[in-house]
Amino acid sequence: MELNAxxxxxxxxxxxxxxxxxxxxAWLSYAALYRRAQRAAASLAGLGVxxxxxxxxxxxxxxxxxxxYFAAPLLGFIPTLINHRLSEAELKGLLEYTRPKTLFYTEDFAAIAQRLHPxxxxxxxxxxxxxxxxxxxxxxxxxxxxxxxxxxxTGLPKGAxxxxxxLLVNAMQTCMSWGLTPEDRYIVATPMFHAALNALATPLLYLGGQVLLQEKFDPAEYLAWVSTHQVSLLFLVPTMYQMxxxxxxxxxADLRTVxxxxxxxxxxxxxxxxxFRAKGVRFKQGYGLTECGVNxxxxxxxxxxxxxxxxGRPMPHLWARLVGADGLEAPAEGELWLSGPVVMSGYFERPAETAKALVVHQGRTWLRTGDLAQRDAAGRxxxxxxxxxxxISGGENVYPIEIERVLYDHPAVLECAVLGVPDARWGEVGLAAVVLKTPISEEELKGFLRARLAGYKVPRHFxxxxxxxxxxxxxxxxSELYRRFTEESHA
Incomplete structure (x- = not known):
């Protein structure tokens, strides 16, 4: 099989x-974008890449x-996209790990980039x-x-x-299964060093659609762009939707074109x-991960x-299975394994980590996602x-996401996260970290949860x-919340 990269x-x-x-x-045309990709490839060739x-x-x-991104197929180099929010020590570790020939930066990272790379x-x-x-x-x-x-x-991130x-199969599947059209427009506001290139930017450009690049997420500008540019698709993480x-x-805000x-x-x-539904915007829940990119x-x-x-259900060219702790197929709940042409090649220079993540089963290579999933009778x-x-609290499995969903239903809760922390009696109990909109006591929140959840699911600590x-x-x-809690507990 041959496809055109x-x-x-x-x-x-x-x-x-x-x-x-x-x-x-300003808008760049498809011809102008390709000319810039060709020029970028020539510049890298001049640097000896x-x-x-x-x-x-x-x-x-x-x-x-x-x-x-578009210069890579012309020269064969590998764009290496680094999280600019890391500390300088972390950035140094990633550069030592991947050893890039050159490092390109935006203006506000000039000083640190020049310190890190010759x-x-x-x-x-x-x-x-x-x-x-x-x-x-x-x-x-x-x-x-x-x-x-x-x-x-935790630790040094792995390079997938x-x-x-x-990229090609993800673009094709997304265009087909999500019903994209050449008339669709989307604002790239999530970080491009992460999955933003794969989620909708590549599929839309593959189809002939339009993407708008927002340098840094600004809610006021984003809302204005949706109206001014008649944006039809929104892709953000929950925190950004909340903002x-x-x-x-x-x-x-005029969201009628969405x-x-x-x-x-x-x-x-x-x-x-x-x-958003009150403003006529209909919602889907997405799932993807870097290693299985990404929709x-x-x-x-x-x-x-x-x-x-x-x-929902797996994309047309993707297979999913649920695996229990015993390594056997689980009928309704287990670790999600995925297989298909959108699975990564492996982790850069991490053979042991690759072997843990990619497992061959019945002649097929599966990615162990590390996510727990359930499947209902209809295949959702x-x-x-x-x-x-x-x-596990007192022998019962507790899923933080279930508790978080209930907490979000309380009008005083702005944001929350639930995790397990050690407990001498029960082994583990829940810790709920909560950001409030309006004041409320711990006991009031516990009462709200007790009315909706089993007692063992109600967090012991807030x-x-x-x-x-x-x-x-x-x-x-x-992990940071866990660290903060344990430090305060031992203070």
Whole structure:
């Protein structure tokens, strides 16, 4: 089987003047975007970057991400996208791990980038560096197209090698199963160093649609763009949807052009979904992960609204199974395993970690996601949390996500996270970290939960804080909450 990894060249020929990307107040056409990708490839060739070498990026969303992304099939290098929110020591560790030939940065990261790498350049230099000649190169489907880091919250993140086949199949499946059209528009507001390139940007550009790049998420600007540019699709993480719903401009925002919104990274709380539904925006729940990039399930809007906690059914070219703690097939609940052409090649220079994540079973390679899932009689899947987040209290399994959903139903709760902490009597009990909208006591919240949950599920401890710690992609850092609780307990 042969597919064209350099597909942007075809779209630039099909409709050269069609708008492709909105960047800093102006639209770039498909032809202009491809010319910039060609120029970026020539600049990298001039720096001596060759096939298989890494070119790293450090900074918030920028047109340069797309320039490198589409330059990769022309030269064979691997764009290596780094979380700019990490500390300098963490960034140093990632660069030592991946050893990029060069590092490109946005203006606000100039100083740190120049300290970390001897060949560091601003992203704008991709269009101005001395040109080298491009080789006669055609990538295979298994050649790495991206190096993306896992969203791990402890230790050095692992670099997932994303082959061209993953990007192409994900784009095709998303266009088909999510019902995308060339008239759709979407704002890239989630970090481009994470899954934003794969989620909707690549599928829409593959189809001839339009994407708008927001450098840093700004709720007021985002709401204004939806109206001004007639945006039709929303893709954000729950925290960002919540920021939009709470913004003073939300009540007057014109969202009539939005066909649907999808929440990634974690389930979107019911009150937030309800706020958007009141403005006519219909919601889906998405599920994906870096290693299986990145849209793994699909459902139509009617089913999504009837089963709001479900992520739907596997994409057409993806297989799913549930596996119990004993390693055997589980009929209704277990660890989610996924298999198909959208699974990564492996972790960069981490053979032991790759062997743990990718398991061969009955002649098929499966990705162990580490997520616990349930499957109902109709084949719909529900993500109930990370396997490592489930805790056992007095012999009973407790899933934090179930408690979090109930907490979000309380009008005083703005944000929350639940995790297990050690307990001398019960082994583990729940800790609820809560950000409040309005004052409420711990006992009032416990009473609210007792009326809706089994007693063993009600958290024993509450931590009221002003803000939940989050990673770059917006995921709540429960390890940090655990650390904070244990430090306060022993103080």
């Amino acid at each position: 350099n597909w942007l060249s075809r779209l630039a020929a099909y409709h050269p003047e069609r708008p492709a990307v909105y960047w800093r107040g 060759t096939r298989g070498e890494r070119a790293a990026v450090l900074g918030p969303n920028h047109l340069g991400y797309l320039e490198l 060949q560091a350049y601003p992203l704008e230099a991709l269009q101005t560096l001395p040109e080298g000649s491009l080789p006669d190169f055609a990538p295979s489907l298994e050649d790495p197209a991206l190096l993306l880091f896992t969203g791990g919250t 090698l994303i082959p061209h086949r993953q 939009l719903a709470q913004h003073p401009h939300f009540a007057q 066909r649907w919104a999808i929440s990634g990274g974690a389930p979107c709380p019911h009150p937030v979904r309800a706020a 793994c399930f699909t459902q139509d809007l009617e089913e999504a609204e009837s089963y709001p906690e479900s992520v 899947y529900y993500i109930v949390g990370r396997a490592k987040e489930m805790f 931590l009221f804080i002003s803000e939940l710690p989050k990673s770059g992609p917006g995921k709540i850092l429960k």
